[in-house]
Amino acid sequence: MTDRKVEFYRHDLGDVELESLKKTIGSVFLTTGPRTAEFERALGEYLGVPHVIGVSSCTDGLMLALSAFGVGQGDEVITTPMTFIATPNAAIYVGATPVFVDVDPATGLIDPDAVEAAITPRTKAILCVHLYGQMADVKRLRQIADRHHLVLIEDSAHGVEMRRDGAAPGQLGDAAVFSFYATKTITCGDGGAIAVRDSQINERLRRLRNHGMTKDAASRYTGTYKHWDMVELGFKCGLSDIDAAVLLPQLARVDQRCDSREAAVRRYEQRLADLAGTRLLRWTGRSAHHLFTVLTPPGRRDELLDALGKRGIGVAVNYRAVHLLTFYKERFGFRPGAFPHAEEIGDRTLTLPLYPWISLDDVDYVAEQYRSLAGGEAA
């Protein structure tokens, strides 16, 4: 037994972020203002999507996006149970019902055929999730949404870097929503953004993040005072200039950091792909590689989680299938067996340490520890 430790995640915020923060703290504006606008422009350019609205979290952003497209009481939102609870919770916040469909067992991504089969006259939106940074099949989901006149929202909490079929999040969906939570690929501790193409939806989202007011603080206090009105019931969930100051420098190195995570993922795969009983999910093209997970031999996940933790390796579970969590079971009556592929992943998935500056030596060490515990070596 050694005292070597490999943390689950480490941020690399440092001097450039401090310099950027100094500029904001030395200015008069701290809340949603010029730095937020600068970040919104920069992220919009990076994504190739015309409007980006900074918000306080991805959770709030999902709720706002659903509200902006008029999804509410009595509506159904088709989504995946292989996600973080924030995804279906957002549908419930606006009064809608999340309708789960199963995932593709090879990738863990929502299955477009299952989506189409679940559409009813009450369906208003499809809320897909780009799991671990691998984009769902947004091209097919767009076709399905158009055929049935549905809104398509992309939960893109797991990265801004991902691309599929030449499209970035927000280019095919009606809205893509990002997270800048502490462990995400760019972070300010807590924050989020929504990318949209429609200018009216953009304006509505700007109002909705600010109580439903017609003027935000920047426009109220720049120049002479002007009255504002409240035209609809909004929320208080903007991204502050302080958050934007921390995020802005990270955007400049986002691709380089993604390449480094990809190199670590490829190394994990080289070291683990041959193990009998362990399975790896498939990814292709440009994944954001937010998380690297293995599917452990059936029935052994919790034991391996515990044993790796005891050996000083930071591990997590992303995710146990949402429909089997207590609230969802009690509210909607779900039982095991409802979505077998999501449940299989939920029972077997184990997340290993991954961040851009993890050394390949640490990756080898983690893989070696996993191998020695999980077994399955060829004889």
Ligand SMILES: Cc1ncc(COP(=O)(O)O)c(C=O)c1O
């Ligand atoms: C898939 C998914 N959606 C939504 C969220 C919520 O993000 P936030 O913490 O920014 O609200 C998360 C957070 O981890 C997530 O993983």
